[in-house]
Amino acid sequence: MTDTVPMIEMNALTRRYPDGREALHGIDLRIEAGEMLFLGGPSGAGKTTLLRLIAGIDRPSGGEIKLNGQLLNRLSAAALEALRKNIGMVFQEHKLLMDRTVEQNAALPLQIQGLASAEIQKRVAAALERVGLGGRASDSPLALSGGERQRLCIARALVGKPALIVADEPTGNLDAEYGEAILTLFRSFNLSGVTLVIATHDERLVQSLEGRLVHLDQGRIISDGRTHV
Amino acid sequence: MRGFAERHVHAIASATRRLIAEPLTHCLTILVIALSLAVPSSLYRIISDAASMAKGQAGPPAITVFLRTTVSQDQVTKLSESLKHHQNIAMIDFVSPEQGLKELQQRLGTDDVLTGLDHNPLPPALIVHASSTDPAILLALQKEIAASSLVDQAKLDADWARRLHAMTHLLEEAIFALALIFAAAVVIVVMNTVRLQVTAAREEIEVCKLMGASDAFVRRPFIYFGMLQMLLGGCVAFGITELARLGFNTLSTEWLKPYGLSFEVQPFHGAEALIGLLLALVLGWFAASSAVSSFLSRLRPR
Numbered sequence A: 001m002t003d004t005v006p007m008i009e010m011n012a013l014t015r016r017y018p019d020g021r022e023a024l025h026g027i028d029l030r031i032e033a034g035e036m037l038f039l040g041g042p043s044g045a046g047k048t049t050l051l052r053l054i055a056g057i058d059r060p061s062g063g064e065i066k067l068n069g070q071l072l073n074r075l076s077a078a079a080l081e082a083l084r085k086n087i088g089m090v091f092q093e094h095k096l097l098m099d100r101t102v103e104q105n106a107a108l109p110l111q112i113q114g115l116a117s118a119e120i121q122k123r124v125a126a127a128l129e130r131v132g133l134g135g136r137a138s139d140s141p142l143a144l145s146g147g148e149r150q151r152l153c154i155a156r157a158l159v160g161k162p163a164l165i166v167a168d169e170p171t172g173n174l175d176a177e178y179g180e181a182i183l184t185l186f187r188s189f190n191l192s193g194v195t196l197v198i199a200t201h202d203e204r205l206v207q208s209l210e211g212r213l214v215h216l217d218q219g220r221i222i223s224d225g226r227t228h229v
Numbered sequence B: 001m002r003g004f005a006e007r008h009v010h011a012i013a014s015a016t017r018r019l020i021a022e023p024l025t026h027c028l029t030i031l032v033i034a035l036s037l038a039v040p041s042s043l044y045r046i047i048s049d050a051a052s053m054a055k056g057q058a059g060p061p062a063i064t065v066f067l068r069t070t071v072s073q074d075q076v077t078k079l080s081e082s083l084k085h086h087q088n089i090a091m092i093d094f095v096s097p098e099q100g101l102k103e104l105q106q107r108l109g110t111d112d113v114l115t116g117l118d119h120n121p122l123p124p125a126l127i128v129h130a131s132s133t134d135p136a137i138l139l140a141l142q143k144e145i146a147a148s149s150l151v152d153q154a155k156l157d158a159d160w161a162r163r164l165h166a167m168t169h170l171l172e173e174a175i176f177a178l179a180l181i182f183a184a185a186v187v188i189v190v191m192n193t194v195r196l197q198v199t200a201a202r203e204e205i206e207v208c209k210l211m212g213a214s215d216a217f218v219r220r221p222f223i224y225f226g227m228l229q230m231l232l233g234g235c236v237a238f239g240i241t242e243l244a245r246l247g248f249n250t251l252s253t254e255w256l257k258p259y260g261l262s263f264e265v266q267p268f269h270g271a272e273a274l275i276g277l278l279l280a281l282v283l284g285w286f287a288a289s290s291a292v293s294s295f296l297s298r299l300r301p302r
Helices: A047-054 A077-084 A102-113 A117-130 A146-158 A176-191 B002-021 B023-058 B073-084 B097-108 B135-146 B158-200 B202-210 B215-259 B270-298
Strands: A008-016 A022-031 A036-040 A062-067 A087-090 A164-168 A195-199 A212-217 A220-226 B062-067 B089-095 B125-130 B151-156
Touching (some): A008 A047, A022 A047, A022 A220, A036 A047, A036 A176, A047 A164, A047 A195, A087 A146, A102 A146, A102 B202, A117 A146, A146 A164, A146 A176, A164 A176, B002 B023, B002 B215, B023 B270, B062 B135, B073 B089, B073 B125, B089 B097, B125 B135, B158 B215, B202 B215
Parallel strands (some): A036 A195, A036 A212, A087 A164, A164 A195
Antiparallel strands (some): A008 A022, A008 A062, A212 A220, B062 B125, B062 B151, B089 B125
16 A cells, blocks of 8 residues: 555445446455556446446445545535546547537537636647647538547547546447557557546457556456556 | 636527527527517506506595684695695695685586575685505595694595505506416426427537536526527517507507597506516526426436
8 A cells, every 4th residue: 555645546336226236346446646547347347337436427335436535425416527527538439519510529628617718729729639630620520430539539538638537448439450549549648647547348459558457347356457568 | 707708608609509500490489488478568558558547537536635714824835835745645736715615606506605604614625636546545644634633624535546446456466467377488488498409408418417517507508598589589579569559559549539539558668678678588597497407407417
């Protein structure tokens, strides 16, 4: 155990659904700031549930979860919303707004934060440039390929300059080439100090990057180690 | 501060986009809102003007104050002056014994009213015109005047005052009830439109909530949407009311002229129109806010 406060700390964390089904059983996990952690495991292992608990979207049924030392269990809905503003999220199904442009999609987290439009424009341009979508700002997401859409999701996640990014199956619908490109992009964020928690079932891709790999199965951690680059 | 203003500008722009996106649907909704606002406001205008005309023709309720025959002219003037400043008195007319006799002779159609009498027995009188038609205020005023040592008797035609007050009160209550019914209809129309908009934007709202948007952030464009609909509905209602007023005045002039009568409904003045629009905006805010809050309370972002 180190003396420093970890970025994320879970103790005996349990999540039970209203139908009584337990998605997570007594998870103990500590994620330090600056780590790049992959959550592996088959579908239904509890990866998405764990990410939702980290992001404060769902509340645990038992145990505790702390973010930067702050206990999330008893935070109000408004406090959890405020907390989510500082977490970058990449969703498996993209969750892009198809009636808005690429630029407007990327700007959404900053509008939620209430930033001035000049600052929003500046940050969105930089984020789109970083993911290689600099020239597509005024396009509709409908005009983007699967890989480009995922990169747009990543731009939207990093535009708020979060210290933590959680990503759920970011390479799920992509072929190997695009998948690798996305993970390389994540690696570059990690090298600049961002903590990343990435859920993926594609372990072949994961093994190509340096990081920590936690395996989940049926709501339990079955292994916790390093990737084998 | 700039960010705050930009958030609102952004929300208004978003509400306007929603309104323009389905022009026909929203035009019809605005028309329904306008008619619902125009009907009670037109009736209010016609009935209040008619009630004012009735009051004007019947004259304001008056208290006839018979003074003691022993009071001097100086005392009458002093009493009259003190009553003039009373908050419930609009006007006072003095009727001298001679004037009273003349009116009595005219009413009876004879000059020999004083036959057998050595002097005019009529007392000096004051006709006190009240500023209110409320029977309770009139009765209190009558009692107050009668208490003066100079006054012999203060008579009030209480029945007429009660009838006039009851009639205007009933009409006011009827308009108020009608306005409430139409206001409820307007609120339901706006709530339903906003509910449809919110349901259509479910995905967008879910994404915003996942990214930490507060309820206020989500609610804001929809509240502006509801208020915008009501603002436009209020403006159209104002136009409809004016058209109805002009049409009514043309017809009433045509019908009443042969009888030597005239009745014209007056237009809403600036303050009335402004209050009406503000009320419409408050209703729009309430309806939209309720619709979005109800949706958000059931939303569980996936």
